[in-house]
Amino acid sequence: MKNIVVLVSGGGTNLQALIDAQNQGIIKSGKITCVISSNPGAYALERAKNNNIDTAVIRRKDYSEFSEYDKALAQLLVSKNADLVVLAGFMTILGHQVISQFENKMINIHPALIPSFCGEGYYGLKVHEEALKKGVKISGATTHFVTEECDGGPIIMQRAIDIKNDDTPQTLQRRIMENIEWKILPLSVELFCSDKIKVVENKTIISE
Numbered sequence: 661m662k663n664i665v666v667l668v669s670g671g672g673t674n675l676q677a678l679i680d681a682q683n684q685g686i687i688k689s690g691k692i693t694c695v696i697s698s699n700p701g702a703y704a705l706e707r708a709k710n711n712n713i714d715t716a717v718i719r720r721k722d723y724s725e726f727s728e729y730d731k732a733l734a735q736l737l738v739s740k741n742a743d744l745v746v747l748a749g750f751m752t753i754l755g756h757q758v759i760s761q762f763e764n765k766m767i768n769i770h771p772a773l774i775p776s777f778c779g780e781g782y783y784g785l786k787v788h789e790e791a792l793k794k795g796v797k798i799s800g801a802t803t804h805f806v807t808e809e810c811d812g813g814p815i816i817m818q819r820a821i822d823i824k825n826d827d828t829p830q831t832l833q834r835r836i837m838e839n840i841e842w843k844i845l846p847l848s849v850e851l852f853c854s855d856k857i858k859v860v861e862n863k864t865i866i867s868e
């Protein structure tokens with residue numbers, strides 16, 4: 661059984677999807693043992709507490725140097741015995757110490773079809789605004805391992821939906837969350853926890 665630590669910053673609907681998947685037995689080879697937030701007011705922390713999951717808060721602004729913050733977060737994750745770190749709407753940039761400590765052991769969910777609408781500055785609603793501005797006909801979500809290239813690590817799962825003529829960033833965001841993110845994130849976590857993902861040259865090979 662792997663220890664899963666989830667990093668959050670906001671509402672935590674993806675965290676909730678992970679908790680629900682654990683309760684439903686979709687995630688059965690790992691257990692969410694801690695939720696760490698970059699924001700003490702994040703509703704995601706309430707979701708963790710309601711499910712008796714240990715919580716912690718670490719804020720970038722409490723450290724004058726980025727390298728100090730990076731080191732503190734890496735130490736916190738190690739102290740929680742994380743086998744897998746999941747970024748579920750975590751909005752703070754990660755540094756070398758955290759990323760190298762958890763190479764191919766850290767999964768992010770991004771609300772677009774990477775390599776479209778990703779990289780620095782593309783987060784939350786902004787991703788969907790840009791997709792609609794471009795006029796793409798499909799969008800979706802991607803799970804991937806985290807590397808030092810922002811949103812550039814090995815892709816684990818992707819799914820797409822059609823864009824509608826009357827979509828707004830908000831309706832598109834909601835449809836992608838409900839139909840894709842809340843499904844592929846738990847599935848990707850279970851694939852990792854059951855040792856079904858192999859990384860070869862920045863690509864994943866998934867065994868069924």
Ligand code: GAR
Nearest residue numbers: 670671672673674749769771783784
């Ligand atoms: C989700 O849509 C997630 O994909 C996105 O933020 C939202 C968090 O919602 N993440 C990013 O944009 C990362 N670049 P949640 O707090 O309700 O899970």
